[in-house]
Amino acid sequence: MADRSALTRRGLFRGIGSATVVASCTRTHPGTATNTPSTDAALSPGEIGPSPSRLSFELNGKAVQVDVEPRTTLLDALRVDLDTTGTKKVCDRGACSACTVLVDGVQRNSCMMLAHDVEGRTVTTVEGLADDGHLTVLQRKFVEHDALQCGFCTSGMLMSCSALLQRTAGRGSALSKEEVQDAIKGNLCRCGTYPHVIAAVLDASKERA
Amino acid sequence: MAKTEIKVGFGDQVKAVSVELPKGEAKPWDADAQLEVVGKPIPRRDGALKVSGRAKYTYDVNLPGMLYAAVVRSPLPAAKVVSVDTSAAEKIAGVKAVVQVAEKGDAVLFAGQDVAAVVAERPEQAWQAARAVKVEYEQRRFVTRLAFAATPDAPLVHRGAVEERRTEGHVTEGGGGDAQGNKRPLRPMKKGDVSKGLKGATVHEAVYETQVQTHSALETHGIVARWDDDEHLTVWASTQSIFSVRDELAEVFDLKPTNVRVHTDYLGGGFGAKFGASAPGSRLGTIAARLAKQTGAPVKLMCDRHEEQVCTGNRPDSIQTVKVAGKGTALTAIEVQSIGTAGIGTGAGVGRNAFAVYTKCPNILVDSSDVFTNAGPGTAMRAPGHPQGAFAFELALDELATKLGVDPIELRLANDEHPVRLWQFEEGAKRFDWKAKRAESKRLREGKARIRRGCGVAASIWGDFGRPKAAVVTCSVLRDGSVEIRNGVQDIGTGIPTVLAQIGAEVFTRPLDTIIVRYGDSELGSSVGSGGSQTTSSVTPAVRNACEDAKEKFIEHVAELLGAKPADVSWANDGTLSAGGASITFAQACKKIPGESITATADRPATYGNHPMPFLGAPMPQIAGVQFAEVEVDTWTGVVRAKHVLAMHDCGRVMNRLTCTSQVNGGVILGTSYALMEQRVMDHDVGRMLNPNLESYKICGAADTPEIEVVLTDVYTGANNTGAAGIGEPSTIPTAAALACAVFDALGEPVRRLPMTPSRVLAALGAVPAPKGLG
Ligand code: FES
Numbered sequence: 001m002a003d004r005s006a007l008t009r010r011g012l013f014r015g016i017g018s019a020t021v022v023a024s025c026t027r028t029h030p031g032t033a034t035n036t037p038s039t040d041a042a043l044s045p046g047e048i049g050p051s052p053s054r055l056s057f058e059l060n061g062k063a064v065q066v067d068v069e070p071r072t073t074l075l076d077a078l079r080v081d082l083d084t085t086g087t088k089k090v091c092d093r094g095a096c097s098a099c100t101v102l103v104d105g106v107q108r109n110s111c112m113m114l115a116h117d118v119e120g121r122t123v124t125t126v127e128g129l130a131d132d133g134h135l136t137v138l139q140r141k142f143v144e145h146d147a148l149q150c151g152f153c154t155s156g157m158l159m160s161c162s163a164l165l166q167r168t169a170g171r172g173s174a175l176s177k178e179e180v181q182d183a184i185k186g187n188l189c190r191c192g193t194y195p196h197v198i199a200a201v202l203d204a205s206k207e208r209a
Numbered sequence: 210m211a212k213t214e215i216k217v218g219f220g221d222q223v224k225a226v227s228v229e230l231p232k233g234e235a236k237p238w239d240a241d242a243q244l245e246v247v248g249k250p251i252p253r254r255d256g257a258l259k260v261s262g263r264a265k266y267t268y269d270v271n272l273p274g275m276l277y278a279a280v281v282r283s284p285l286p287a288a289k290v291v292s293v294d295t296s297a298a299e300k301i302a303g304v305k306a307v308v309q310v311a312e313k314g315d316a317v318l319f320a321g322q323d324v325a326a327v328v329a330e331r332p333e334q335a336w337q338a339a340r341a342v343k344v345e346y347e348q349r350r351f352v353t354r355l356a357f358a359a360t361p362d363a364p365l366v367h368r369g370a371v372e373e374r375r376t377e378g379h380v381t382e383g384g385g386g387d388a389q390g391n392k393r394p395l396r397p398m399k400k401g402d403v404s405k406g407l408k409g410a411t412v413h414e415a416v417y418e419t420q421v422q423t424h425s426a427l428e429t430h431g432i433v434a435r436w437d438d439d440e441h442l443t444v445w446a447s448t449q450s451i452f453s454v455r456d457e458l459a460e461v462f463d464l465k466p467t468n469v470r471v472h473t474d475y476l477g478g479g480f481g482a483k484f485g486a487s488a489p490g491s492r493l494g495t496i497a498a499r500l501a502k503q504t505g506a507p508v509k510l511m512c513d514r515h516e517e518q519v520c521t522g523n524r525p526d527s528i529q530t531v532k533v534a535g536k537g538t539a540l541t542a543i544e545v546q547s548i549g550t551a552g553i554g555t556g557a558g559v560g561r562n563a564f565a566v567y568t569k570c571p572n573i574l575v576d577s578s579d580v581f582t583n584a585g586p587g588t589a590m591r592a593p594g595h596p597q598g599a600f601a602f603e604l605a606l607d608e609l610a611t612k613l614g615v616d617p618i619e620l621r622l623a624n625d626e627h628p629v630r631l632w633q634f635e636e637g638a639k640r641f642d643w644k645a646k647r648a649e650s651k652r653l654r655e656g657k658a659r660i661r662r663g664c665g666v667a668a669s670i671w672g673d674f675g676r677p678k679a680a681v682v683t684c685s686v687l688r689d690g691s692v693e694i695r696n697g698v699q700d701i702g703t704g705i706p707t708v709l710a711q712i713g714a715e716v717f718t719r720p721l722d723t724i725i726v727r728y729g730d731s732e733l734g735s736s737v738g739s740g741g742s743q744t745t746s747s748v749t750p751a752v753r754n755a756c757e758d759a760k761e762k763f764i765e766h767v768a769e770l771l772g773a774k775p776a777d778v779s780w781a782n783d784g785t786l787s788a789g790g791a792s793i794t795f796a797q798a799c800k801k802i803p804g805e806s807i808t809a810t811a812d813r814p815a816t817y818g819n820h821p822m823p824f825l826g827a828p829m830p831q832i833a834g835v836q837f838a839e840v841e842v843d844t845w846t847g848v849v850r851a852k853h854v855l856a857m858h859d860c861g862r863v864m865n866r867l868t869c870t871s872q873v874n875g876g877v878i879l880g881t882s883y884a885l886m887e888q889r890v891m892d893h894d895v896g897r898m899l900n901p902n903l904e905s906y907k908i909c910g911a912a913d914t915p916e917i918e919v920v921l922t923d924v925y926t927g928a929n930n931t932g933a934a935g936i937g938e939p940s941t942i943p944t945a946a947a948l949a950c951a952v953f954d955a956l957g958e959p960v961r962r963l964p965m966t967p968s969r970v971l972a973a974l975g976a977v978p979a980p981k982g983l984g
């Protein structure tokens with residue numbers, strides 16, 4: 001599933017074998033290198049940084065353009081630059097799934113991706129789940145079952161569970177408890193909503209079936 | 210004051226008592242009250258905002274021109290600051306200011322202490338600048354190991370007086386004597402004479418250890434500060450106590466409290482660590498406001514996860530020597546000697562399970578001490594002291610029961626006096642199928658099966674700490690037909706605004722969606738902190754009084770419209786108001802309100818009842834709870850799985866069965882996590898936490914969670930006019946204890962250290978050598 005040609009924060013660390021992030025990096029995502037105006041002198045074509053460079057992608061169905069530094073994570077770009085704060089920052093290192101978004105339909109920890117990784121791709125955050133202000137069945141079931149307390153893990157939970165429902169959409173039968181539990185294994189919740197999250201997703205899947 | 214008769218009690222144990230109601234107090238909703246909205250399982254009202262990502266938490270506040278701060282923290286556990294060089298940090302692009310928080314010569318007492326702070330245009334720049342601040346230290350001797358810190362050879366952690374942090378709503382054991390070295394005794398809890406009780410009795414004595422647990426709220430501590438002018442400060446704070454943030458900032462910056470405005474619209478958890486403008490181990494609020502003043506721009510300062518783990522509080526650990534003695538089924542003596550470390554802070558007591566649950570025992574001594582270490586300060590955490598005390602004592606009790614040859618429930622029933630808890634033990638044993646399950650675990654144990662099962666039970670004790678006068682609530686009937694309730698309380702995640710709306714809907718017999726609740730803002734009337742499980746019990750009675758008063762005024766207005774006496778106005782459930790043949794709808798009557806609204810403001814008097822049993826002799830009810838737990842243990846790998854927890858709890862009159870159940874689930878899951886997974890791991894050689902994150906500091910996930918069955922026992926206490934009591938803390942007290950008892954049942958051997966990791970389970974079975982202790 002991972003696009004190996006794209007930069008990921010984890011891959012970058014692995015590649016350079018140290019936690020020192022390089023000042024400039026090459027973006028090799030197909031079809032994007034040419035249209036990137038960089039403000040930094042003496043860069044080879046396709047290189048960006050360290051100053052902000054133009055990034056274009058689709059966010060919740062709308063085309064967005066924003067200038068971000070190569071070191072900025074997708075999570076920070078969403079929250080700081082695009083004021084899309086429904087996606088939460090909790091651990092900032094891939095341990096809790098609070099920052100889960102869908103990139104081209106696949107759930108990813110946005111804290112573990114660099115913003116420039118999503119050049120030309122589509123990103124869906126929790127704000128993009130509802131259709132024109134109408135909550136999805138899953139969102140409604142979360143509310144009905146009280147699958148949220150403080151609500152800080154909720155966006156990530158919803159993204160993981162939406163992805164599960166999407167993955168299994170064609171099946172026509174309800175999900176099992178184990179399937180839901182598996183889907184949210186990486187989503188930490190400190191308030192203890194797991195039982196109600198599971199009930200909500202099962203209910204949503206029944207409605208679908 | 211007139212006497213009013215009310216019905217108190219629970220289940221079929223209801224009786225009439227007469228209470229003296231303070232002036233202006235609404236008659237309590239007692240056992241006879243038939244309520245339509247209060248108590249029902251109503252989904253929280255901000256649910257839609259939270260599931261659509263539109264709820265703005267402190268972390269989400271983005272103000273125009275806002276700058277981002279970061280704190281430079283000491284990597285050393287004990288040192289003297291020799292010099293701070295900010296020049297390199299200042300040169301980093303986007304950096305607006307770099308300030309020293311510790312001055313030359315200041316002492317550093319733990320790894321993670323504030324030393325300097327930076328502020329920049331973007332968060333990445335701030336982090337980069339924080340790394341570029343060069344601090345030179347002179348290292349000092351330090352101690353992070355609890356047992357060593359308590360010895361005379363250990364380096365002294367505090368050289369001067371110790372500043373004591375008290376958390377609102379948490380009754381701490383308090384200082385009981387002079388410090389000796391790093392050790393500072395807490396006030397002992399004592400009755401009778403333990404040595405007498407030991408004579409001729411069967412005695413069990415053992416040492417129990419618990420770990421340091423961190424709060425790990427998902428939203429880290431943080432604050433956004435904006436100066437509106439030199440005299441006015443507005444902040445958004447991730448806090449459990451809006452008004453303590455206000456007062457602290459007012460004091461630090463010498464402002465009038467009313468000139469400091471605090472917003473907490475949504476809060477990503479707290480669990481006891483988020484009182485005040487600063488975190489227990491970091492002056493976040495002061496730093497943010499200082500940087501905002503210096504730069505003339507709003508400043509956001511949020512902890513990262515590492516900081517959250519090391520300097521924002523924790524549950525202290527403990528080493529407890531428990532002695533318990535009995536004859537037949539009668540407990541004759543209980544003695545607990547305990548030490549624990551709250552790092553550089555205080556508060557390592559062990560709660561009240563040993564002292565105040567099994568009250569038929571005539572001789573009890575609980576003696577505990579704080580031991581200072583060079584680690585981040587402990588602070589109140591969901592039922593401070595209690596889970597650790599409950600674990601040690603309830604497991605010791607089961608070990609004694611084995612020696613006495615009695616069933617653990619029988620022993621508890623014979624020594625507890627709380628009528629609700631007694632009912633919970635008996636009823637729970639039936640629901641849980643206790644006898645059959647214990648027989649099955651015995652069969653597996655004796656057959657030396659690889660996969661064993663076991664069950665255990667433990668008690669919860671808490672007090673109804675509802676506070677008088679603290680919450681001031683305004684209720685207005687508006688011309689558009691809605692009813693508005695205002696109070697500056699914050700929602701830590703329990704759903705308190707929903708409960709307040711339910712009270713309004715009940716009093717006015719109006720649809721829930723016509724009740725507006727405004728909260729989370731210091732300008733909406735003073736309120737309590739969300740701690741001590743006191744919010745619902747402190748705020749709902751004030752809401753009810755305000756609503757009843759506004760309703761009375763509204764009826765006067767209606768009477769005037771109908772040309773009748775207020776006493777003759779009748780109020781139908783559909784909102785029709787009639788008197789002497791004339792009638793008017795609620796909406797019509799509202800439209801005719803002169804001015805904007807009919808408004809009343811009220812508070813809550815002191816608690817005036819304590820049925821069915823007082824809390825440690827205090828004029829407040831004792832909240833009862835019992836949890837049953839079932840585990841499965843793989844004796845080859847040592848892995849314990851929590852299978853099932855039956856949580857039976859009293860929280861007075863249940864206000865909302867849905868959100869209340871959520872809270873109990875949360876208590877059980879936190880307790881399971883504490884029992885099986887979580888622990889702060891210190892590197893005692895360098896004095897730093899080794900797992901300051903969420904990948905190696907393990908918290909309970911969905912797959913680790915047991916099946917949870919919640920039974921809420923409505924208890925009519927006559928303590929306040931809504932009958933609400935707390936549930937947040939009581940629901941986490943007995944979980945780890947019940948699980949430990951269940952593991953003992955499964956193995957026939959106790960695991961006397963938390964968390965019950967595979968290596969400790971295998972050691973208990975004698976399969977591997979015992980891992981080294983905390984000391
Ligand atoms: S914030 Fe991204 S996984 Fe925790």
Ligand code: FES
Pocket residue numbers: 148149150151152153154188189190191192193427477478702
């Ligand atoms: S609802 Fe608070 S962390 Fe999940």
